Amino acid sequence: RKEVEQDPGPFNVPEGATVAFNCTYSNSASQSFFWYRQDCRKEPKLLMSVYSSGNEDGRFTAQLNRASQYISLLIRDSKLSDSATYLCVVSGSNYQLIWGAGTKLIIKP
Amino acid sequence: DADVTQTPRNRITKTGKRIMLECSQTKGHDRMYWYRQDPGLGLRLIYYSFDVKDINKGEISDGYSVSRQAQAKFSLSLESAIPNQTALYFCATSDWGWGRKDTQYFGPGTRLTVL
Numbered sequence A: 001r002k003e004v005e006q007d008p009g010p011f012n013v014p015e016g017a018t019v020a021f022n023c024t025y026s027n028s029a030s031q032s033f034f035w036y037r038q039d040c041r042k043e044p045k046l047l048m049s050v051y052s053s054g055n056e057d058g059r060f061t062a063q064l065n066r067a068s069q070y071i072s073l074l075i076r077d078s079k080l081s082d083s084a085t086y087l088c089v090v091s092g093s094n095y096q097l098i099w100g101a102g103t104k105l106i107i108k109p
Numbered sequence B: 001d002a003d004v005t006q007t008p009r010n011r012i013t014k015t016g017k018r019i020m021l022e023c024s025q026t027k028g029h030d031r032m033y034w035y036r037q038d039p040g041l042g043l044r045l046i047y048y049s050f051d052v053k054d055i056n057k058g059e060i061s062d063g064y065s066v067s068r069q070a071q072a073k074f075s076l077s078l079e080s081a082i083p084n085q086t087a088l089y090f091c092a093t094s095d096w097g098w099g100r101k102d103t104q105y106f107g108p109g110t111r112l113t114v115l
Helices: none
Strands: A004-006 A011-014 A019-025 A033-038 A045-049 A055-057 A060-065 A070-075 A084-091 A097-099 A103-108 B004-007 B010-013 B019-025 B031-037 B044-051 B054-057 B065-070 B073-078 B087-094 B104-106 B110-114
Touching: A004 A084, A011 A019, A019 A084, A019 A103, A033 A060, A033 A070, A045 A055, A045 A060, A070 A084, B004 B087, B010 B019, B019 B031, B019 B087, B019 B110, B031 B073, B044 B065, B044 B073, B073 B087
Parallel strands: A011 A103, B010 B110
Antiparallel strands: A004 A019, A019 A070, A033 A045, A033 A084, A055 A060, A060 A070, A084 A097, A084 A103, B004 B019, B019 B073, B031 B044, B031 B087, B044 B054, B065 B073, B087 B104, B087 B110
16 A cells, blocks of 8 residues: 555546545555645645645645545635646654655636 | 745756756745646655755655755756656745744646656
C-alpha cells in the first residue's frame, strides 16, 4: 500500500460546480497535512494546510479525519483557473514529507 | 526575481555522463531539499539539508550526491547518469522543519533526459 494515495482522476467538472476529493494516508503518527497545487509542468505551490478541526480558505475547505486516516479538499463554485493537479502531502518520519501522486482536476466552461 | 532558482531548466545528456543541477535561493531559509517527479508518482525526496553542515539522505539517494556550498546554494550531482534518472527535478526550501508551518517553496524545476 502506498503511504499516501490519491485518485489520479481526471475529475471533469463544469464551471461553478462543487468538487471534492480525498486522500488516504497510512502512517497513523503523521502530524502535518497539506494540499499543494501543481499546474502542468510547473512547480508545486502550497494551497493550504489542513488542521484537525478543518479549515476554510475562500472557496476551499480542507478536512482531516484521523480515525479513518484521510484528508479531503472541497472546492466550491469552481473556476476555470482551478484546473490543476492537487497534491496531498503528509508528514512522515525524520522530518520528511510524503507526497501523493496527485488528482487532476479539469474545469470545463 | 524568483526566490528559488534552478539551473539548467532543461538538460539532455548521455548515459555515463556526470551532471550537476544547481539551486539557489534568496529566501534566507536554512532547509533545502531535492526531489524528483516521475509521471504517476508523487514527489520523491532525494536529499535534504537542514543547514550547511547537515545533509541527509532521502528516500531515493542512490546514484545521487549533493553539496551545500552555502546557506543559499544546494547542488545535486549525478555521477554517472543512467536512463532511469530521466525525470523532473525540483529544489525546494522551507523555513520550518516540522509541523504545520513547514511550507515548502519550490524552484521551477529541471527537466533532465538521459539517453
